[in-house]
Amino acid sequence: MPTQPPLPPLLTPYVSSLPPSSLTVLSSVLGATGNWLVLRFLHAALGQPSTSDAALGFSETNNGKKRKVVLVSFLRGWEFWRTEAKRLGLDLARLTDKRQFAFIDGLSELFSVPTATPTQTSPSHNPQLRGAVPPRTVLPLRPQPGPVPARGPQPAPRPVATAPNTPTSREIGPVKRLHLSGNGNAALDALEKDITAVINDLKKSMTTGDGQEETEVLLVIDQPDLLLAATGPGRGIGATEMGDWVMGLQQHVHATLLTVSADSPLIHNASTFAHQPTTPLETEHAAFSIGSAHRAHMVMQLRNLETGAARDVSGVLRVSKGGAWGQDDVDDHWEEKEVLYFVQRDGGVSVFGRGE
Amino acid sequence: MAPTNISHRQTHNLLLISKLLSLRDTASPLTLVLDSLEQPATPLIKEYIRRAKLSKVHVTLIAFETLNPVDGVDAFIAARRKTPLEIVKAVGGAYQNVSNGPSRTCLMQLAGRLILIDAVNPLLHAKKNDPQFHLSTFLSTFLIPSSSTAPKVDVSLVVNFHQDVPNPPPQSPYAPSPLSMLTYLATTIIKLHSFSHILAQKAARDRSLAAPVFGLEEEQDGVLLGRLDKPSGNELAEGIVLELEHRRKSGRGVLEWYFLPPASRYPAQYVKEIVTLLDDHPLYRPPQQQDADAEEEEPESTFELRLTDRQRREREGVVLPYFDAQQGDGPGEGGRILYDMGEEDDFDEEEDEI
Numbered sequence: 001m002p003t004q005p006p007l008p009p010l011l012t013p014y015v016s017s018l019p020p021s022s023l024t025v026l027s028s029v030l031g032a033t034g035n036w037l038v039l040r041f042l043h044a045a046l047g048q049p050s051t052s053d054a055a056l057g058f059s060e061t062n063n064g065k066k067r068k069v070v071l072v073s074f075l076r077g078w079e080f081w082r083t084e085a086k087r088l089g090l091d092l093a094r095l096t097d098k099r100q101f102a103f104i105d106g107l108s109e110l111f112s113v114p115t116a117t118p119t120q121t122s123p124s125h126n127p128q129l130r131g132a133v134p135p136r137t138v139l140p141l142r143p144q145p146g147p148v149p150a151r152g153p154q155p156a157p158r159p160v161a162t163a164p165n166t167p168t169s170r171e172i173g174p175v176k177r178l179h180l181s182g183n184g185n186a187a188l189d190a191l192e193k194d195i196t197a198v199i200n201d202l203k204k205s206m207t208t209g210d211g212q213e214e215t216e217v218l219l220v221i222d223q224p225d226l227l228l229a230a231t232g233p234g235r236g237i238g239a240t241e242m243g244d245w246v247m248g249l250q251q252h253v254h255a256t257l258l259t260v261s262a263d264s265p266l267i268h269n270a271s272t273f274a275h276q277p278t279t280p281l282e283t284e285h286a287a288f289s290i291g292s293a294h295r296a297h298m299v300m301q302l303r304n305l306e307t308g309a310a311r312d313v314s315g316v317l318r319v320s321k322g323g324a325w326g327q328d329d330v331d332d333h334w335e336e337k338e339v340l341y342f343v344q345r346d347g348g349v350s351v352f353g354r355g356e
Numbered sequence: 357m358a359p360t361n362i363s364h365r366q367t368h369n370l371l372l373i374s375k376l377l378s379l380r381d382t383a384s385p386l387t388l389v390l391d392s393l394e395q396p397a398t399p400l401i402k403e404y405i406r407r408a409k410l411s412k413v414h415v416t417l418i419a420f421e422t423l424n425p426v427d428g429v430d431a432f433i434a435a436r437r438k439t440p441l442e443i444v445k446a447v448g449g450a451y452q453n454v455s456n457g458p459s460r461t462c463l464m465q466l467a468g469r470l471i472l473i474d475a476v477n478p479l480l481h482a483k484k485n486d487p488q489f490h491l492s493t494f495l496s497t498f499l500i501p502s503s504s505t506a507p508k509v510d511v512s513l514v515v516n517f518h519q520d521v522p523n524p525p526p527q528s529p530y531a532p533s534p535l536s537m538l539t540y541l542a543t544t545i546i547k548l549h550s551f552s553h554i555l556a557q558k559a560a561r562d563r564s565l566a567a568p569v570f571g572l573e574e575e576q577d578g579v580l581l582g583r584l585d586k587p588s589g590n591e592l593a594e595g596i597v598l599e600l601e602h603r604r605k606s607g608r609g610v611l612e613w614y615f616l617p618p619a620s621r622y623p624a625q626y627v628k629e630i631v632t633l634l635d636d637h638p639l640y641r642p643p644q645q646q647d648a649d650a651e652e653e654e655p656e657s658t659f660e661l662r663l664t665d666r667q668r669r670e671r672e673g674v675v676l677p678y679f680d681a682q683q684g685d686g687p688g689e690g691g692r693i694l695y696d697m698g699e700e701d702d703f704d705e706e707e708d709e710i
Contacts, residue, residue: 029578240481270522303578320581323396
């Protein structure tokens with residue numbers, strides 16, 4: 001199969017120009033993960049217009065605006081994103097050095113004490129504290145079979161890659177790690193402060209360089225539902241608090257991309273259309289995801305093919321207008337669309353309409 | 357339904373919706389808008405703001421979800437991380453600035469005040485709410501003037517509620533859910549539907565099929581939103597449908613379905629009523645005349661079955677014999693049956709006399 005362009009032409013209008021102060025929600029299910037699409041957003045913002053490999057030029061402007069990306073990942077570590085982006089021709093490490101990209105690790109030390117960071121403390125005291133989700137450094141979720149086998153005793157070898165190392169000793173660039181302490185809004189405020197510090201840092205480094213150009217920072221929040229699931233109402237964090245948190249972050253950046261899981265049990269068990277007793281997690285998760293979709297300009301939904309697995313189709317992508325579409329009159333006119341996509345072994349993605 | 361009945365309904369209910377949307381006579385102090393992902397309330401909110409601007413009503417938007425100030429809003433109050441009490445204070449302050457401001461003295465005679473809440477769900481979900489918080493008191497503080505000295509203003513409150521966001525578990529098993537509380541308090545309830553969905557459901561009903569469901573109701577894995585704005589490439593199918601329930605002061609309820617066309621179809625300064633009854637929409641209820649025309653169509657054939665004009669004229673000119681008989685001056689005298697007896701007839705005197 002011929003190598004695909006890093007940005008499939010059908011997707012370009014949707015990933016390349018996000019309206020100012022907009023929220024884009026990317027929902028995925030277990031069988032159709034959204035990492036590849038997040039990478040396309042990164043590529044659209046950071047990649048070169050013509051040749052992605054000759055990345056050293058000074059032409060990193062899109063419409064006269066310089067773009068930067070802050071990626072906050074709650075499910076996957078730096079190594080994952082670096083290797084996956086490399087397959088697209090994006091060198092995240094170099095972009096970090098060039099202060100165009102910043103990675104914030106929301107997972108590795110989220111629940112560990114910030115001062116002393118031996119890794120043993122986090123698994124030992126957390127499960128009895130909350131018991132919801134044991135902290136794990138990297139989940140073995142991948143968009144397609146890669147060099148690492150998807151099954152097997154994952155947690156054993158993976159933590160070695162990131163956790164025991166002291167931060168920034170092995171990692172290149174400022175890989176900021178988030179720590180959660182306290183309850184409710186105070187805990188989220190601390191996280192917000194950490195993230196905005198990174199954003200402002202990135203903005204500042206820009207103005208010293210080539211002055212008058214307008215900077216656009218794209219904030220990618222990858223699966224913050226982990227935060228919701230791991231804390232929950234017991235610690236005073238619910239859908240409203242999470243939504244407020246995202247809104248607070250939105251104020252600092254040009255556009256925001258939020259990825260959430262939309263698997264059936266997480267959405268439909270608590271749905272108002274199904275009448276059955278639900279757990280707090282189901283209620284809060286559904287309220288957070290649906291509430292985010294209400295606030296979004298664009299909702300991109302990934303799901304499995306209804307007719308079952310196919311050899312040349314990975315899933316269905318539906319792009320719809322979110323609840324906030326049409327609020328500002330500046331909205332560009334894009335069409336809602338449903339397409340199929342296929343993630344190849346080499347990480348390339350082809351996007352095509354039904355029957356094409 | 358009799359035609360007089362329909363026109364009666366048209367005039368009355370169109371007047372009603374026009375009064376409600378333009379906030380005339382404070383017809384409805386508390387309007388509850390029920391939206392969903394399939395049909396967000398944004399177009400209706402914008403329509404409220406547009407009409408408020410036309411009639412010089414002061415607009416306040418309490419934003420639980422909106423990040424940036426919306427065009428046409430006089431006071432934008434971000435409700436993020438605010439307690440209900442702070443929101444009430446901010447809303448009160450926003451209006452005082454206007455009514456007391458020296459530069460705006462010419463606008464002292466503001467027609468009234470519109471307070472919009474873009475989504476009330478985050479407020480209901482918030483974990484930090486103290487048990488003293490009551491939705492009914494929170495909402496009524498907006499409607500009741502803060503002090504008796506304050507000039508009385510006609511306040512209309514429009515609250516948007518996302519139906520599809522699941523409700524938090526009730527704090528007390530005996531307490532009513534927030535939604536039932538809101539529907540109880542509201543004087544007008546507007547439920548929003550997407551016009552293309554209404555058309556699809558009607559088409560299914562007309563064929564006695566189960567009505568299709570969209571989006572979250574499909575309960576399909578990974579589907580949050582089912583809406584595709586050009587399902588059939590039909591531009592006319594754009595727009596939203598309002599299912600209105602209005603409670604009059606007398607207690608009588610009015611139920612009606614309306615159609616609100618998309619904002620691109622009319623200029624912003626347009627003052628005439630743009631909302632129509634759903635039943636009057638040509639796509640929802642195609643005019644009967646079309647059917648009548650279709651029936652008159654004659655079957656196609658290779659023969660010319662129609663008459664030429666001349667033939668028709670001549671045919672109309674033919675005087676048929678019974679017209680003569682009806683003249684009244686002839687032997688017939690109206691409608692009597694003229695019959696000449698033949699030999700074979702057996703005339704029975706008695707029978708004919710009856």
